[in-house]
Amino acid sequence: MTSTGQQRKVTRTGISSVHRTVDGSVLTAPARLCFIVEERYENDVMPGAVVDVLRSWGHEVDVLRPHGTVADLWDLLFTDSTRYDAFVLKTVSDGPGQTLLDAAAAAGLTTVNDSRAIRLARDKAVAAVRARAAGIPFPKTWFASRTALLDQIPADAYPLVVKPNNGSSLKDVHRVDSPEELARLDVDDSTRMLAQPYLPNPGYDLKVYNTGDEVFATVKRSPLHPGAAVVEEQIPVPPELGELALAVGRAFGLDIYGIDVVETPDGYVVLDVNDFPSFGRVPRAAEQLARTVLRVTRRSALAATTAPAVTIDPTSAPAAMEATA
Incomplete structure (x- = not known):
């Protein structure tokens, strides 16, 4: 992936999904976006293809590489006019990019996904408890x-x-x-x-992706059954599986995500939750993800303009301090 507007040709084939999850148009004015991308994903299709699509639509996209850049947080987050409308994260689970995204959220800026939702999903122990508390089938x-x-x-x-x-x-x-x-x-x-x-299973996992527009499902060879004869392909999304994927998104507060699912004799069970996965074998994934990034950015901007103003009485804080002294 490059930081220029050079286009990357991406070929995707497969069956269209059956679940539409959101409606509405995307931003019409150019957005200013910052993608935080770690070295491991620098040359992968994702998120480079999304960057390419957004630039082709006329939006301004910078790529911040935390492994090779010292980030001036004051310049990045505190300027006279907001430098970016949103920050998008594609990093490993314990990488430094998460810190930069959390810093953007702490400054009140929009992040995709929500930084708190990413934290919930990336700590697998926390994710297990969150899923269990939300009634999602989980081991x-x-x-x-x-x-x-x-x-x-x-x-x-x-x-x-x-x-x-x-x-x-x-x-x-x-x-x-x-x-x-x-x-x-x-x-x-x-x-x-x-x-x-x-959990007893057919010898393969189901990778279920939500682009923010649609839910897709693919068959993926299980790491526990490396020798199994599995055809890795996109498959239609049964209604029960689609509803399970949407329930995970609601429970974690994620807009863009994937889940690993296994089909057991007792039904579908979620094994893992991933923010911004690879979206392999998902047709038109880059365009759908780009629309979602813009939609989340617009949603946050609208929420900020309609939020009630908060005023602070400058005399209240000293009074409170005196009361506790």
Whole structure:
């Protein structure tokens, strides 16, 4: 991905989705946007294709690379006129980009997704509890501050799936069938880990994406079944699966996201929630995501213009301080 307006050709094919989630036009005046993109995603299709589309529509888009730039927060966030209408994040779960996005939110600026929603989704232990509290089907979850503590999980809970609490891209996800197998697992003991019961499944996962316009579903080979004969493709979205995806978005406050789902004998179960995933095999993904970014930006701008003004009595704070002295 480049920081210029050079266009990137992206080819996508597949079946159109069945769920429309939002209506309304996008911004008509040019928006000023800042994409925070870490090195890992610099040459990926996403979010570069979204940047290209927005620029082709006449919007101003800068790309901030936290791995190679010292960010002047005062210049970035506190200027006489607002420098950017919104900030968009595409980084790894524990990367420095999250700090920059949180700083933008702390300054009262628009972020896509909402920075608090991203925090909820990226800490997998917190995400599990949030999903459970919202009534979303999610596996029972154990959290361990270091790998060695997982041996305290009862033997009758096996087989287990263990993975890092801040993992991404399905890396370091393991099935262990016994405490003895867990003891042989080669994982850094300083890693914060999650463990969940292994759920019987067809041997593949469903990746469900919400672009903000539509919900899509694709079949993806499971990291727990690497040898399974799986055709990775887009599939129609059953109504129950589409409603589950929308329920996750409402529970977390996300506009752009994906979920990993497994189909069990008891129905669909959500395994993971991802803000701004790859949207692989989703047709017209870049255009749909660009529309959502503009829609969220417009929504926030309208909310700011209609919010009641807050006035502070300059004498109240000293009085309160005197009262507590």
